[in-house]
Amino acid sequence: MTRDALTTTPPTPSGTHCCTCGRWTTAPVVIGYASTHDTGFTTRHACPHHLTDPGPCTADHARADGS
Numbered sequence: 001m002t003r004d005a006l007t008t009t010p011p012t013p014s015g016t017h018c019c020t021c022g023r024w025t026t027a028p029v030v031i032g033y034a035s036t037h038d039t040g041f042t043t044r045h046a047c048p049h050h051l052t053d054p055g056p057c058t059a060d061h062a063r064a065d066g067s
Helices: 003-007
Strands: 028-036 041-044
Touching: none
Parallel strands: none
Antiparallel strands: 028 041
């Protein structure tokens, strides 16, 4: 192990929020696109559990930091 491995910040997690359950998923699947008034368009993603029955989108697309 090197010193840089201990002192650098970890990379940001990859993934996005599921539109159905709102939970963070590291394996998002694109299920569609939606228009918004402030950003134009947003991509709708679902986690593998909600792929067959996505339902209405409940995710907060304003949070881009993954928190």
